[in-house]
Amino acid sequence: MDTDPLFSTFAALDTENLTVLTIEDDPLVRQSFVMYLEDYGFHVLQANDGVYGLRVFREQQPDLVLCDIRMPEMNGMEVLEVITKESPETPVIMISGAGMINDVVESLKLGAQDYLVKPVTDLDVLGHAVKQALSKKALESENQRFKSELERANHELQNNLNVLREDQEAGRRAQLQLLPPPEQKVGDYEFLHTVIPSLNVSGDFLDYFEIDEEHLGFYIADVSGHGSASAFVTMMLKSLFNQPLRQYRVSQDQTILSPAKVLEYLNQEVIAANVGKHVTLFYGVIDLTNHQLTYSIAGHYPRPIVVKGKSKELLTDRGFPIGMFDWATFTDHHLEFTQDMSLIMFSDGVLECLKQDEIVPEHSLLDIIYLKNSSVQDITQQLNIKSKSNVPDDVTVFIVRRNDR
Incomplete structure (x- = not known):
């Protein structure tokens, strides 16, 4: 594993403290995703449909969600809409079947971070998508922290300036x-x-x-x-x-x-x-x-x-x-x-x-x-x-x- 280029990349992300939720009705696809991500140290949650997936999401607050588009009861688009509304900072990667380009476009409009097309024969494609999404989330979180500190500093400056003007x-x-x-x-x-x-x-x-x-x-x-x-x-x-x-x-x-x-x-x-x-x-x-x-x-x-x-x-x-x-x-x-x-x-x-x-x-x-x-x-x-x-x-x-x- 040490020679795997993704290994050092994921190590930098501190995967042991990151949780991924996989919502997929196909048990073989879902299990392949779970095993792959667990090999890299992620804590992985599973759900076999959208309704249960949303319940797990709300209870566990994962760092990233993998979600199939076509599922019974509640499809992936509906799941995506709820997640982006309740937790817009959580990246969601949608999984579509071949030839479903309209679904891909619609999911990106709704706020999906990325998409994968089944069958995912090379799981490193999944790995790169997960790495990109989590890296972007970490960067946005850091930027937000610095923005908050800057706003606090500007507030202090404005208060001091008001005193001087008075x-x-x-x-x-x-x-x-x-x-x-x-x-x-x-x-x-x-x-x-x-x-x-x-x-x-x-x-x-x-x-x-x-x-x-x-x-x-x-x-x-x-x-x-x-x-x-x-x-x-x-x-x-x-x-x-x-x-x-x-x-x-x-x-x-x-x-x-x-x-x-x-x-x-x-x-x-x-x-x-x-x-x-x-x-x-x-x-x-x-x-x-x-x-x-x-x-x-x-x-x-x-x-x-x-x-x-x-x-x-x-x-x-x-x-x-x-x-x-x-x-x-x-x-x-x-x-x-x-x-x-x-x-x-x-x-x-x-x-x-x-x-x-x-x-x-x-x-x-x-x-x-x-x-x-x-x-x-x-x-x-x-x-x-x-x-x-x-x-x-x-x-x-x-x-x-x-x-x-």
């Missing part, structure tokens, strides 16, 4: 509620941040979260522009990040663990949303088992700074901003998050707070970080930031620090 101050409060605590220790890691908007609401955003017991995720984002429109996109980002996070927790989809894949997903979603904004973003994942940081950068400027003892350097890579080019790709980079190391991130508003005329402005940030354990307050004091009244642009400072003590 009142900017209310929008600011809503945005603050989406931000994580300004100081928090998770295992060996400290997360510290401040977000200072130039208006009531900000185009800067950040978040950190536990993916599972072995991984932490965090990101900083800077949406182009200011005010409500940019703040709306930050809320959109929060919701978009929740999608791969949910998929990982529900189905172990690994996307959330690859920053590059997450950025590619975000890029496509922001472009599709047609919000008229682009986003620079840094996303990192820390593996708590080996303290490895995996990160990817979507045009975020200034780049994050790694501080180890007296050493200070900007991370490599730049990448393209999210929401600009649908062909943009991103790269995962790896870095050991050593003991007492700090990763310091900024939005570009900090550069407007500097008075120096640097050829490469982001390098000037290295001068204001004088200790590996510089706090958020130390940095904002160096930038002479006191409140939103004296910042020309949204300003965010975000520090992730490993501290085993």
Whole structure:
């Protein structure tokens, strides 16, 4: 059986958890179908007429139905009409005699997934029809699940947008509620941040979260522009990040663990949303088992700074901003998050707070970080930031620090 090409195909469908109902009045034909499908691991139910077949269908709710067209008492067309009305997602494959083309056409109009013509001398034809029908059903179920998640996300976004439209101050409060605590220790890691908007609401955003017991995720984002429109996109980002996070927790989809894949997903979603904004973003994942940081950068400027003892350097890579080019790709980079190391991130508003005329402005940030354990307050004091009244642009400072003590 291992050399049979259908064997691997059916194995991928997890046939042991799939049930097929065969409604056929000819016992020899019915039994040949049953034996063939059971050989591939399906649980097979049998019925010798349409009336009994419908009763079995309603009681057992099979994943697929094979139904003969010509049967006494209740013919296959009547059975098909009832099944497609009561359970339109259940695929039905009709079985007709030779020369009954009108019955075939009518069954397809009524919603049959496929048809077979008797005599079925090559049962692999049956196997392929069953495989195609169940694969299509699985794909439709998956699409429906994603559609439901997207509708839920859009509902969340619409609610957040309504809050912003009603009142900017209310929008600011809503945005603050989406931000994580300004100081928090998770295992060996400290997360510290401040977000200072130039208006009531900000185009800067950040978040950190536990993916599972072995991984932490965090990101900083800077949406182009200011005010409500940019703040709306930050809320959109929060919701978009929740999608791969949910998929990982529900189905172990690994996307959330690859920053590059997450950025590619975000890029496509922001472009599709047609919000008229682009986003620079840094996303990192820390593996708590080996303290490895995996990160990817979507045009975020200034780049994050790694501080180890007296050493200070900007991370490599730049990448393209999210929401600009649908062909943009991103790269995962790896870095050991050593003991007492700090990763310091900024939005570009900090550069407007500097008075120096640097050829490469982001390098000037290295001068204001004088200790590996510089706090958020130390940095904002160096930038002479006191409140939103004296910042020309949204300003965010975000520090992730490993501290085993």
